[in-house]
Amino acid sequence: MKYRLLLALVAITSFFACTSSEKTEDNLSGGSNEWELQIVDSIQVDYLGRITTGDFKGGVGLLFDYTANTLIKMDYEGNIITSKTYPKDGPNSIPFITTVKMDPEGNPYIGNYGGDFYELNEDLTFKKGIEIPFKSQSFGGLMDGKSFEFWEDNIILHFPGRDEVSPYTETYLRDNFLLEKLNLSTGESIPLIRTPKTSKFSTDLRYERPSISLEIYDNNLLLYFSNETRIHMFNLLDSGQFLETIDINPNDFIQAPDLKEETESYNYDRLIEGMIYGVFADKNHYVVHYSEGISEDIFMASEFKFPEDFPKLIELNHFYFKVYDTKKGWSNEIPIPKNVDKVFAMESPTQPFYALRNDDYIGEEEDYLTFYKLQLVQK
Numbered sequence: 001m002k003y004r005l006l007l008a009l010v011a012i013t014s015f016f017a018c019t020s021s022e023k024t025e026d027n028l029s030g031g032s033n034e035w036e037l038q039i040v041d042s043i044q045v046d047y048l049g050r051i052t053t054g055d056f057k058g059g060v061g062l063l064f065d066y067t068a069n070t071l072i073k074m075d076y077e078g079n080i081i082t083s084k085t086y087p088k089d090g091p092n093s094i095p096f097i098t099t100v101k102m103d104p105e106g107n108p109y110i111g112n113y114g115g116d117f118y119e120l121n122e123d124l125t126f127k128k129g130i131e132i133p134f135k136s137q138s139f140g141g142l143m144d145g146k147s148f149e150f151w152e153d154n155i156i157l158h159f160p161g162r163d164e165v166s167p168y169t170e171t172y173l174r175d176n177f178l179l180e181k182l183n184l185s186t187g188e189s190i191p192l193i194r195t196p197k198t199s200k201f202s203t204d205l206r207y208e209r210p211s212i213s214l215e216i217y218d219n220n221l222l223l224y225f226s227n228e229t230r231i232h233m234f235n236l237l238d239s240g241q242f243l244e245t246i247d248i249n250p251n252d253f254i255q256a257p258d259l260k261e262e263t264e265s266y267n268y269d270r271l272i273e274g275m276i277y278g279v280f281a282d283k284n285h286y287v288v289h290y291s292e293g294i295s296e297d298i299f300m301a302s303e304f305k306f307p308e309d310f311p312k313l314i315e316l317n318h319f320y321f322k323v324y325d326t327k328k329g330w331s332n333e334i335p336i337p338k339n340v341d342k343v344f345a346m347e348s349p350t351q352p353f354y355a356l357r358n359d360d361y362i363g364e365e366e367d368y369l370t371f372y373k374l375q376l377v378q379k
Contacts, residue, residue: 033328034379037321037336040352041373043078048367054344056354057102063344063369064100064110071100071110071124076354078371084124092126094118099148100344111148113138115159130155132182133189137161146213146278149221151236155182156221158212162191168209170262173201178212178223179240193223196232198245201225205258208267217281227273229253231286246286248322249330250274254293268306271296272313280346286324287349287376289336291317314338314361323349323376340372349376 049065049072056062060081063072070085087093099111108124111117117130138160147158159180160167177191195202201210210225220243221234229250233243253274256266267273274293279286294302294316304312315338323331341358357370 032379033323033325033331035321035323035331035334035376036379037334038375038377039372040375042357043076043354043371043373045072045074045078045369045371046080047072047083047369049369051342051356051369053098053100054342055100055102056345057347058106060102060106061354061371062100062102062108064097066097069094069097071097071108071120073108073124082123101148101150103150109148115161117148117155130182130184131187132159132161132180133187134161134164137164137166146215147211149214149216151181151216151219151221153184155184156180156192156214156216156236157182158214170206173210173225174203179214192240193221193234196242196245199225199230199232200228206260206262206264207258208256208265208273213276213279215279215281218283220281222279222281222286224276224279226275226277227255227267229255229274229276231279231288246324248276248288248290248324250290250292250320250322251333252292252318253290254295266296271299272317278343280349282348282350284326285349287346288322288324289319289343290322291319293317311360314358321376323378334376340374343374351375 049070050067051063052066054061054063059076061074061076063074065072068085069088070083072083073081075081088095094110094112094116096112097110098113099109101109103109108120109117110120113136115132115136119127119130121127136159149156156179158178162177165172165176173195177194179192180189181192182189200207208227210227213224213226215222219235219237221236221240223232223234229248231246231248233246235241235243254271256271256273272294274291276288276290278289294313298316302312302316319336321334321336339358339362341356343353343355346353352373352375354371355374357372359366359370
């Protein structure tokens with residue numbers, strides 16, 4: 001239940017220490033690598049709803065409102081191009097969208113953790129279904145978990161269920177493939193990527209259950225667990241061969257200790273774990289979006305009562321970007337203002353991107369959505 005509580009909160013709110021080849025920040029520095037976050041502009045969208053996931057690409061934004069089960073297509077000026085509300089029951093229904101994605105050509109896709117994936121037409125009606133050869137064994141998932149990416153003629157996704165193995169078993173992360181490579185032409189899916197030995201989830205110890213996310217650039221796949229500070233790199237051209245692990249080295253990132261009993265829980269009982277929300281990459285940079293969490297001392301002193309005290313978590317938790325330059329290493333921690341909410345996509349880590357404004361935090365009631373146009377700028 002605590003894990004589902006964490007997933008619900010995420011839906012509603014929005015290297016050096018352990019690398020495969022020992023690297024230090026000193027030998028990667030080679031000059032200044034200080035960055036700052038700038039608010040370049042803002043856009044208003046004539047729509048009001050609870051946006052939980054989305055994507056931005058090529059001048060088009062796709063946004064999903066889970067309260068109305070509606071997908072909105074807009075341009076970068078905030079104009080709504082079209083929208084589509086999907087029935088939750090009956091023919092052509094999809095009850096709970098967690099995946100909203102555009103392929104490299106801008107074609108829209110939607111899906112959920114239960115296994116219903118669709119390519120859409122330009123007007124957001126169903127074009128064709130995408131079948132996975134086996135049934136999902138997952139019963140929950142992060143909205144915008146970044147677990148669905150395109151590579152060549154394939155979709156690479158986290159979709160547990162091969163051989164009817166449950167992802168809720170204690171040894172799942174240690175002993176099983178984590179991803180599937182689904183060929184869109186043949187419908188064949190093959191397993192891909194195991195947890196590397198550099199991850200804490202490769203051991204016999206128990207930890208709070210993470211979400212599993214990925215980012216692809218060129219032919220490299222970056223895999224990361226939400227409550228671990230490490231990014232694991234694999235080579236897709238070499239059958240997913242492990243390359244290295246990079247630690248993001250945050251100043252503070254709360255992690256629960258290993259759990260002694262199967263039913264034991266720290267997260268939301270004694271502390272709030274730090275969390276990686278997204279990794280965005282190109283061949284020269286990675287950008288990591290994360291929170292540091294809330295320590296056990298602060299958590300216990302605050303005497304939270306949930307769900308009414310959820311807004312307090314935003315005030316006490318701190319959110320950051322951090323930029324990895326392949327020549328200079330990691331940047332400073334870049335604070336994210338509390339009025340900046342969800343970041344769904346970055347087309348390039350060095351180009352402007354969009355984030356939903358947190359109207360709940362700033363206390364403004366509007367009849368439209370506001371997005372900030374942001375950019376990470378090197379000093």
